Amino acid sequence: xxxxxxxxxxxxxxxxxxxxxxxxxxxxxxxxxxxxxxxxxxxxxxxxxxxxxxxxxxxxxxxxxxxxxxxxxxxxxxxxxxxxxxxxxxxxxxxxxxxxxxxxxxxxxxxxxxxxxxxxxxxxxxxxxxxxxxxxxxxxxxxxxxxxxxxxxxxxxxxxxxxxxxxxxxxxxxxxxxxxxxxxxxxxxxxxxxxxxxxxxxxxxxxxxxxxxxxxxxxxxxxxxxxxxxxxxxxxxxxxxxxxxxxxxxxxxxxxxxxxxxxxxxxxxxxxxxxxxxxxxxxxxxxxxxxxxxxxxxxxxxxxxxxxxxxxxxxxxxxxxxxxxxxxxxxxxxxxxxxxxxxxxxxxxxxxxxxxxxxxxxxxxxxxxxxxxxxxxxxxxxxxxxxxxxxxxxxxxxxxxxxxxxxxxxxxxxxxxxxxxxxxxxxxxxxxxxxxxxxxxxxxxxxxxxxxxxxxxxxxxxxxxxxxxxxxxxxxxxxxxxxxxxxxxxxxxxxxxxxxxxxxxxxxxxxxxxxxxxxxxxxxxxxxxxxxxxxxxxxxxxxxxxxxxxxxxxxxxxxxxxxxxxxxxxxxxxxxxxxxxxxxxxxxxxxxxxxxxxxxxxxxxxxxxxxxxxxxxxxxxxxxxxxxxxxxxxxxxxxxxxxxxxxxxxxxxxxxxxxxxxxxxxxxxxxxxxxxxxxxxxxxxxxxxxxxxxxxxxxxxxxxxxxxxxxxxxxxxxxxxxxxxxxxxxxxxxxxxxxxxxxxxxxxxxxxxxxxxxxxxxxxxxxxxxxxxxxxxxxxxxxxxxxxxxxxxxxxxxxxxxxxx
Numbered sequence: 001x002x003x004x005x006x007x008x009x010x011x012x013x014x015x016x017x018x019x020x021x022x023x024x025x026x027x028x029x030x031x032x033x034x035x036x037x038x039x040x041x042x043x044x045x046x047x048x049x050x051x052x053x054x055x056x057x058x059x060x061x062x063x064x065x066x067x068x069x070x071x072x073x074x075x076x077x078x079x080x081x082x083x084x085x086x087x088x089x090x091x092x093x094x095x096x097x098x099x100x101x102x103x104x105x106x107x108x109x110x111x112x113x114x115x116x117x118x119x120x121x122x123x124x125x126x127x128x129x130x131x132x133x134x135x136x137x138x139x140x141x142x143x144x145x146x147x148x149x150x151x152x153x154x155x156x157x158x159x160x161x162x163x164x165x166x167x168x169x170x171x172x173x174x175x176x177x178x179x180x181x182x183x184x185x186x187x188x189x190x191x192x193x194x195x196x197x198x199x200x201x202x203x204x205x206x207x208x209x210x211x212x213x214x215x216x217x218x219x220x221x222x223x224x225x226x227x228x229x230x231x232x233x234x235x236x237x238x239x240x241x242x243x244x245x246x247x248x249x250x251x252x253x254x255x256x257x258x259x260x261x262x263x264x265x266x267x268x269x270x271x272x273x274x275x276x277x278x279x280x281x282x283x284x285x286x287x288x289x290x291x292x293x294x295x296x297x298x299x300x301x302x303x304x305x306x307x308x309x310x311x312x313x314x315x316x317x318x319x320x321x322x323x324x325x326x327x328x329x330x331x332x333x334x335x336x337x338x339x340x341x342x343x344x345x346x347x348x349x350x351x352x353x354x355x356x357x358x359x360x361x362x363x364x365x366x367x368x369x370x371x372x373x374x375x376x377x378x379x380x381x382x383x384x385x386x387x388x389x390x391x392x393x394x395x396x397x398x399x400x401x402x403x404x405x406x407x408x409x410x411x412x413x414x415x416x417x418x419x420x421x422x423x424x425x426x427x428x429x430x431x432x433x434x435x436x437x438x439x440x441x442x443x444x445x446x447x448x449x450x451x452x453x454x455x456x457x458x459x460x461x462x463x464x465x466x467x468x469x470x471x472x473x474x475x476x477x478x479x480x481x482x483x484x485x486x487x488x489x490x491x492x493x494x495x496x497x498x499x500x501x502x503x504x505x506x507x508x509x510x511x512x513x514x515x516x517x518x519x520x521x522x523x524x525x526x527x528x529x530x531x532x533x534x535x536x537x538x539x540x541x542x543x544x545x546x547x548x549x550x551x552x553x554x555x556x557x558x559x560x561x562x563x564x565x566x567x568x569x570x571x572x573x574x575x576x577x578x579x580x581x582x583x584x585x586x587x588x589x590x591x592x593x594x595x596x597x598x599x600x601x602x603x604x605x606x607x608x609x610x611x612x613x614x615x616x617x618x619x620x621x622x623x624x625x626x627x628x629x630x631x632x633x634x635x636x637x638x639x640x641x642x643x644x645x646x647x648x649x650x651x652x653x654x655x656x657x658x659x660x661x662x663x664x665x666x667x668x669x670x671x672x673x674x675x676x677x678x679x680x681x682x683x684x685x686x687x688x689x690x691x692x693x694x695x696x697x698x699x700x701x702x703x704x705x706x707x708x709x710x711x712x713x714x715x716x717x718x719x720x721x722x723x724x725x726x727x728x729x730x731x732x733x734x735x736x737x738x739x740x741x742x743x744x745x746x747x748x749x750x751x752x753x754x755x756x757x758x759x760x761x762x763x764x765x766x767x768x769x770x771x772x773x774x775x776x777x778x779x780x781x782x783x784x785x786x787x788x789x790x791x792x793x794x795x796x797x798x799x800x801x802x803x804x805x
Contacts, residue, residue, distance in 0.1 A: 040141040062116030100126040191275035206283040208254025318416040340387030359386035414723035539578035549671040570600035577601025603654040614639040685802040687714035693734040695725035697743040722751030741768040
């Protein structure tokens with residue numbers, strides 16, 4: 001009887017154990033499902049109204065930092081004050097909870113909020129759970145923002161169920177793509193057979209095998225057999241807990257070499273009851289290399305520390321440490337030397353340092369130190385210290401603040417070094433720099449003023465010469481007129497060269513970036529040099545490579561200046577034969593570039609002249625200067641412009657055979673688009689009936705501009721200064737104003753402002769000898785519609801007038 005009873009109890013015990021295992025399995029399974037669910041799951045205690053449990057999806061969906069923070073919230077913290085229907089969120093929530101408690105599970109749509117205040121639609125399921133005397137609500141939330149958006153699109157477009165299928169397939173494709181492109185190996189194996197069901201690209205990359213190859217090989221061809229015990233342990237863990245790892249082992253690559261990997265995974269059972277192992281596998285070869293490097297680095301650290309001490313000694317760097325808790329200040333040997341005291345004279349307290357710093361510097365040094373300690377800045381001051389013998393030295397300091405595990409500052413470690421000589425040198429350099437800047441500014445202002453003063457009488461000269469072209473002259477005087485015009489333009493070129501040289505020397509020359517046509521640049525150069533070429537009876541050719549495509553991005557004016565300088569030099573030094581400009585596209589430093597070669601059959605240069613051709617104020621020899629003229633700046637400016645554009649320039653020449661200059665500019669090629677670019681008119685504009693007011697204080701220039709405008713038939717009124725211009729504009733109607741800038745009584749800028757206040761519709765054009773780029777830009781920003789520089793080019797004048805006729 002007793003044995004029968006014992007057998008019965010053992011049977012019951014086994015039965016209870018089996019039931020317990022089932023219960024444990026079910027509990028773990030549901031806990032795992034709860035935690036792993038992509039839906040936001042949370043449990044609300046109906047008595048306290050607070051969350052008592054949640055999964056990671058809930059934390060993420062509501063934008064909460066952590067699960068711990070989530071459990072401090074109430075449901076009302078995660079909902080807007082009102083729902084889209086207009087009802088109170090709190091009242092509606094209570095109604096849904098009551099219904100779930102009374103009628104069973106409740107499913108409804110709800111608007112939730114994240115902690116950052118953003119709202120989103122959610123599909124919510126509420127289920128009442130009663131455990132003994134306590135009642136809970138299981139809330140399941142799913143962010144349906146994309147679903148709502150999809151539904152709205154479907155409703156608007158009157159589409160059918162296929163779009164839902166398309167959206168699902170798209171999301172599925174996204175997931176599959178994500179897994180396949182994940183930067184870590186992913187593999188799925190059958191739990192029963194171990195066969196590979198799926199591997200992503202990364203897994204195939206670091207193993208060298210594809211899916212078919214893996215399934216046709218023995219498992220131990222991938223994993224060394226000496227890992228058999230570890231493998232069995234991990235499989236046992238997987239069977240008991242549903243997961244394994246992380247653990248390290250080795251893989252055998254397809255090529256035969258072994259390498260370390262880190263694995264972890266979970267067991268997943270599908271709806272048909274078939275179990276699979278999802279594994280995440282990471283190739284940790286690089287990590288192992290880094291770990292080895294860290295070991296080596298630690299070994300080197302001690303040697304480095306010794307080396308640093310030697311470096312500190314050689315550089316005179318003092319190291320200090322201030323304990324913020326004990327207030328102890330520790331100095332090394334060099335600190336005592338820097339402050340001129342002995343260890344016996346130093347108390348080791350913070351106040352000892354304070355008393356050593358110059359009274360005028362201590363407040364700033366302390367403020368910067370405490371700012372760094374409080375986490376509001378860095379400590380990198382420069383201050384003076386007073387040695388006991390009265391010597392004053394300048395110290396540069398730097399420090400790092402060390403924090404404890406609570407983020408509180410506990411120690412400051414820093415360095416000091418003497419920069420007295422450096423500070424003195426910097427002061428001298430700053431003084432010299434200021435003097436140089438003042439000199440450069442004075443030179444720039446002088447050149448600007450000189451340019452204005454020279455251009456004003458040049459206006460009368462060139463203007464008169466242009467007007468004489470239309471007059472009937474005696475035989476032979478036409479040649480004299482051409483020579484005079486050429487000489488005047490040469491003088492103007494010299495002035496421009498001096499101004500460009502000044503800007504380049506002071507680094508104030510800036511390049512614009514705009515699309516331009518090189519063909520138009522070359523046409524313009526050919527037009528500018530046409531009279532000189534014709535007078536000499538030489539040929540001027542432009543050869544364009546058959547593969548050349550026009551359209552470049554750069555500074556149109558400076559590109560033209562480069563090639564005009566080279567071409568005009570070629571014309572100047574060529575008395576017979578020809579000048580040829582060859583155009584092609586090439587490469588410079590692996591970038592597309594523009595290449596132009598200027599070839600002439602002129603007088604050429606010897607090697608000595610070629611070596612100094614790009615020097616400023618330098619020409620081949622004094623006889624060249626006497627015979628051909630020039631400042632010697634042209635080629636220097638050209639070289640500077642090419643360098644500024646990061647290009648190259650090469651020159652080859654042979655005496656009495658000619659010169660070749662090859663320029664490569666790394667400009668970007670762009671497509672040229674049609675624009676409304678104005679083309680200079682070849683005719684005098686008819687301005688009959690139009691009234692023009694001219695403000696010009698120079699009597700000679702008054703005559704020149706009045707004579708130039710005579711052919712336009714305009715009604716011209718000329719006044720001597722800006723004040724008279726304002727008075728004349730107030731008393732009479734004018735259609736156009738030409739305004740000089742520098743005038744007595746009232747300058748052109750002030751006069752322009754007053755005229756615009758009276759009528760801002762009348763165009764006002766700046767007519768001035770100030771032609772520097774910054775001046776022109778300033779006038780246009782001021783409100784002048786255009787700028788005409790002196791000396792006045794009649795064609796340019798007529799072109800501008802035609803624009804505003």
